Amino acid sequence: MVIPWIDYSLSKLTKKVKPTGNAKHITFNMLADNRQMPGLRSPVLERPYVEGLPMDKAMHSLALRTFVIYGHVLPNHNGAPVRMVLS
Numbered sequence: 001m002v003i004p005w006i007d008y009s010l011s012k013l014t015k016k017v018k019p020t021g022n023a024k025h026i027t028f029n030m031l032a033d034n035r036q037m038p039g040l041r042s043p044v045l046e047r048p049y050v051e052g053l054p055m056d057k058a059m060h061s062l063a064l065r066t067f068v069i070y071g072h073v074l075p076n077h078n079g080a081p082v083r084m085v086l087s
Contacts, residue, residue, distance in 0.1 A: 005085060006068035011059045025052040028084070053086075062087035 032048035034040055040047050057063060064085040067074055074080040
């Protein structure tokens with residue numbers, strides 16, 4: 001199935017921030033603002049959520065940051081405002 005994302009290449013973004021040659025991972029940190037996100041008070045997961053991606057996967061041509069799906073701004077249930085798409 002092909003999903004019509006509007007996206008930005010993670011490798012292009014990574015090249016713009018110029019990581020050091022020693023970089024092995026990219027770290028993603030979730031915004032954890034209780035004023036904007038009252039559901040964060042739930043004890044189900046430790047907040048803020050942090051995830052890491054190895055550099056070889058981040059630099060792959062199919063690693064994308066997407067903002068739009070099916071011609072519409074990414075909805076909350078699809079990971080709004082930005083979703084990582086890794087193939």
